[in-house]
Amino acid sequence: MSQYKIIFTGPVGAGKTTAIQSISDVEPIKTDAAASDMTKKRKSATTVAMDYGIMKLEDGEKIHLYGTPGQERFDFMWDILTVGGLGLILLLDNTRADPFQDMQFFLDSFAGFITETSVAIGVTQMDLSSKPSIDDYHKQLQKSDMKPAVFAVDAREQKDISLLVQALLFTLDPGLEDE
Amino acid sequence: MKSKDKKLIQVALYGMDERTYKTMEMFLKGPCKGIAVVVDEQNAEIDLIDADYIKARDVLDERQSQTPERPIILLSLQELSLSGTIYVKKPVQSPDLITALKQGNEILHGGKVKKRAGSAKQDAEPKVEPKLEDKTESTVEEGEADKKELYKEQQKTRKHRTARDLTEVGFSSYMGHVDGVDFSDPEQVLLASYNPKNHFLGYVKTAIKVAKEKSRILQLNSGWKSLVIFPHSNEIWLDAGDKQLRIYAGLEIKKNSKNSMSLSPIDQDAFNFGEKMENFDDIDAFIWKLAIWTSKGQYPVSIDINRPVYLKQWPNFTRLVVTPHAMRIAALLIDGPRTAMNLADALNIKPQYVFVFISAAKTLGLLGQAKRNADILTVPPEVKPSKSKGILSRILGRLRGE
Numbered sequence: 401m402s403q404y405k406i407i408f409t410g411p412v413g414a415g416k417t418t419a420i421q422s423i424s425d426v427e428p429i430k431t432d433a434a435a436s437d438m439t440k441k442r443k444s445a446t447t448v449a450m451d452y453g454i455m456k457l458e459d460g461e462k463i464h465l466y467g468t469p470g471q472e473r474f475d476f477m478w479d480i481l482t483v484g485g486l487g488l489i490l491l492l493d494n495t496r497a498d499p500f501q502d503m504q505f506f507l508d509s510f511a512g513f514i515t516e517t518s519v520a521i522g523v524t525q526m527d528l529s530s531k532p533s534i535d536d537y538h539k540q541l542q543k544s545d546m547k548p549a550v551f552a553v554d555a556r557e558q559k560d561i562s563l564l565v566q567a568l569l570f571t572l573d574p575g576l577e578d579e
Numbered sequence: 580m581k582s583k584d585k586k587l588i589q590v591a592l593y594g595m596d597e598r599t600y601k602t603m604e605m606f607l608k609g610p611c612k613g614i615a616v617v618v619d620e621q622n623a624e625i626d627l628i629d630a631d632y633i634k635a636r637d638v639l640d641e642r643q644s645q646t647p648e649r650p651i652i653l654l655s656l657q658e659l660s661l662s663g664t665i666y667v668k669k670p671v672q673s674p675d676l677i678t679a680l681k682q683g684n685e686i687l688h689g690g691k692v693k694k695r696a697g698s699a700k701q702d703a704e705p706k707v708e709p710k711l712e713d714k715t716e717s718t719v720e721e722g723e724a725d726k727k728e729l730y731k732e733q734q735k736t737r738k739h740r741t742a743r744d745l746t747e748v749g750f751s752s753y754m755g756h757v758d759g760v761d762f763s764d765p766e767q768v769l770l771a772s773y774n775p776k777n778h779f780l781g782y783v784k785t786a787i788k789v790a791k792e793k794s795r796i797l798q799l800n801s802g803w804k805s806l807v808i809f810p811h812s813n814e815i816w817l818d819a820g821d822k823q824l825r826i827y828a829g830l831e832i833k834k835n836s837k838n839s840m841s842l843s844p845i846d847q848d849a850f851n852f853g854e855k856m857e858n859f860d861d862i863d864a865f866i867w868k869l870a871i872w873t874s875k876g877q878y879p880v881s882i883d884i885n886r887p888v889y890l891k892q893w894p895n896f897t898r899l900v901v902t903p904h905a906m907r908i909a910a911l912l913i914d915g916p917r918t919a920m921n922l923a924d925a926l927n928i929k930p931q932y933v934f935v936f937i938s939a940a941k942t943l944g945l946l947g948q949a950k951r952n953a954d955i956l957t958v959p960p961e962v963k964p965s966k967s968k969g970i971l972s973r974i975l976g977r978l979r980g981e
């Protein structure tokens with residue numbers, strides 16, 4: 401039987417581990433190790449293997465939440481990971497040097513998966529750096545003729561992550577019933 | 580990586596705790612457009628000292644004796660003019676810091692010190708109060724640069740409140756209602772419009788436009804509550820709570836009334852917010868909710884109700900009031916143009932919910948109206964549930980259930 405999963409991706413420190421934690425029903429299995437070399441300056445822990453969480457539905461069905469490790473830029477594992485996935489949540493860190501470049505990299509890397517399913521983008525750390533603005537992201541996306549949802553999110557806020565995932569669901573199927 | 584870093588000004592930071600240090604690192608990277616990068620003491624070209632740090636004097640003396648040729652930038656809440664230093668007023672504004680860094684860089688490379696801009700000052704210069712117009716960065720960013728400012732920022736509770744996601748039940752009381760329109764009558768419904776220009780909304784929008792064009796902090800004098808617009812930080816301050824605003828929003832403002840509206844410039848430093856930091860709101864979030872309360876389920880007259888509308892981009896729902904069915908409406912309107920009534924039919928919802936969403940989206944400039952005949956002639960595709968509808972709606976239920 402196929403398993404239902406939602407994939408979280410984005411650059412190092414974008415908030416993938418935190419976001420999965422925010423909406424997971426079970427304490428997620430984190431594979432964070434103390435960050436070494438490159439990432440150390442930015443944060444104390446980074447994900448080296450993969451994040452994993454579960455959302456339990458009323459009928460007992462489980463939705464698996466996978467986060468790609470941020471350190472690796474591209475990995476063959478990503479291809480395997482996305483097979484059968486429902487959609488992609490892309491998290492971007494607004495304090496990084498070039499968030500547009502990050503965005504393009506991940507949109508390209510997951511292009512096939514996004515075409516098959518859909519993507520919703522969350523911009524984190526906007527409390528620390530308000531530029532680029534959400535409008536700027538939309539302008540950037542228009543160049544490649546894309547109109548995904550782009551929300552300002554704080555990965556620590558369950559409500560923010562929940563709305564972002566909801567936007568992904570409605571993008572996949574606007575006909576979804578509310579209640 | 581190395582060669583890229585080379586062009587950046589190398590600065591060392593002093594007198595900052597870990598959090599402030601990190602914030603400053605990000606501030607240089609983000610708002611200051613990466614003009615400088617933080618390095619360690621030995622490799623720095625310019626020293627950046629928080630002069631409000633208790634031992635700042637010692638740090639300054641030490642820096643001046645160890646590396647006398649190295650330019651020093653002092654950050655302080657108080658105006659400082661210490662010989663051989665460049666002063667930047669806190670809360671730090673990125674244009675000021677950029678100017679100061681450029682000045683330091685010119686001193687380094689033997690160039691003459693150019694005329695200052697903003698409040699970045701060379702010592703011995705005559706005192707010039709920083710002009711408001713010089714400030715171009717948001718106070719949100721500055722707020723992080725300084726604890727006091729951060730505290731202030733946190734007091735802006737209205738602004739930082741997480742988005743409200745309203746169900747139909749909660750919403751009807753939130754939205755208010757219009758007397759005398761029977762929304763179940765297909766004829767009457769098409770007449771249920773309002774003109775924003777006859778409401779507070781219209782005046783606020785004009786005021787925001789002017790403030791942004793002139794890049795000035797403006798007060799809207801309406802004979803009602805005081806409202807101040809901060810174009811640089813995209814903030815609005817209103818001396819009233821949501822309940823009062825909701826009532827006022829719904830009232831028609833008579834033309835030629837005695838309380839005619841006017842705009843006056845405000846000096847940020849002189850303006851007294853009292854204790855009312857919580858009255859700050861983000862401009863977009865503010866006019867979005869103001870549009871909801873003005874509309875009360877009617878559509879704006881500038882929309883031709885018989886022509887399809889579409890969304891230019893998704894609203895930033897995490898920072899806005901999510902009206903009932905707003906996500907579904909948005910998803911459909913991103914896909915392609917539809918008329919309001921078609922939307923209501925397709926989603927099987929009351930037209931008021933479509934109208935209120937259209938009002939809010941229009942106010943933020945996110946809504947377009949189809950002009951091409953093709954858009955009007957073709958019937959939009961039926962809303963069909965996709966294959967995995969079962970699982971998607973169950974996930975939705977789980978997310979909304981919380």
Ligand SMILES: Nc1nc2c(ncn2[C@@H]2O[C@H](COP(=O)(O)OP(=O)(O)OP(=O)(O)O)[C@@H](O)[C@H]2O)c(=O)[nH]1
Nearest residue numbers: 412413414415416417418446447470524525554555
């Ligand atoms: N200030 C602020 N901090 C945030 C926000 N979102 C997430 N964080 C914090 O950012 C840090 C990094 O988040 P992680 O969840 O570890 O990021 P990650 O994407 O898993 O990182 P890697 O595993 O290294 O790829 C954590 O300390 C979060 O609490 C935000 O919007 N604002």
Ligand SMILES: [Mg+2]
Nearest residue numbers: 416417446447
């Ligand atoms: Mg992680």
